[in-house]
Amino acid sequence: MNHYEEDQRDELSHTSRRTFCGELILTSAGVVLAGSHLTTVKAAQGSLVAYPPRRIEGAEILQPGSCLYFNYPNRDDPAVLVRTSDGEYTAYSRRCSHAGCSVEFDPSSRCLRCPCHKGTFDARMGYVMFGPPRRPLDEIMLQVRAGGQLWAVGKSVGREGEVITESSIGGD
Numbered sequence: 001m002n003h004y005e006e007d008q009r010d011e012l013s014h015t016s017r018r019t020f021c022g023e024l025i026l027t028s029a030g031v032v033l034a035g036s037h038l039t040t041v042k043a044a045q046g047s048l049v050a051y052p053p054r055r056i057e058g059a060e061i062l063q064p065g066s067c068l069y070f071n072y073p074n075r076d077d078p079a080v081l082v083r084t085s086d087g088e089y090t091a092y093s094r095r096c097s098h099a100g101c102s103v104e105f106d107p108s109s110r111c112l113r114c115p116c117h118k119g120t121f122d123a124r125m126g127y128v129m130f131g132p133p134r135r136p137l138d139e140i141m142l143q144v145r146a147g148g149q150l151w152a153v154g155k156s157v158g159r160e161g162e163v164i165t166e167s168s169i170g171g172d
Contacts, residue, residue: 048141050154056081056142059089059150067105069094072140072152078102079140079152080112082123089150091140092126098133112137 051073059081062068068081078094082105092112094102101116111129112121119131126137141154 047157048154049157051152053143053151053153056091056150056152059083060148062089065107065110067107070152073155080105081140081142081150082112084124085110088124089142090124090126091142091152092121092137093140093155095138096133097128097135097137098131103137 054072056068056070056072058068062081062083064083064087065085066083068083070079070081071077072079072091079091080094080103081089081091083089092103094104094112096103096114096116096119098114098119099116101114103112103114103119103121105111105123106113109120110123112123112126113119114121114131114133117132119133120129121127121133121137122129126139128134128136135158138158139156140152141156143151143153145151
């Protein structure tokens with residue numbers, strides 16, 4: 001190998017190291033920034049717990065503005081599937097986040113109501129609208145599969161959310 005070839009090889013290897021180190025620093029900074037963002041998002045959303053998927057029987061014929069009660073993830077875990085007036089599906093644990101009583105869907109107000117302490121939850125997001133509960137209902141993650149079948153695939157537990165009260169929306 002002559003002197004010219006050695007200089008070129010050294011220059012290429014030096015450039016490659018420099019490029020590698022620069023990319024390593026940029027990637028590391030990106031990971032740190034993304035990690036802090038993901039931690040913030042995870043804290044806001046709560047913990048997502050995956051359970052075995054279960055088909056929600058009858059969901060495909062559910063009319064807008066109505067609900068269907070089912071159990072998920074186990075037989076002892078009451079849940080509610082709501083189909084909003086615009087056709088979107090949402091599902092929640094029926095256990096009130098205040099005292100564990102079973103919430104019921106009220107189609108006239110499009111809310112989920114707890115009969116024990118008059119807690120009321122928004123059926124679109126599960127957020128508290130009124131009463132003693134301080135956190136939203138646990139949300140059940142849904143997935144649409146082939147043929148329009150709706151499946152429950154997990155649960156978002158411990159979500160933080162806004163408490164919406166009548167006084168914050170201009171009520172008496």
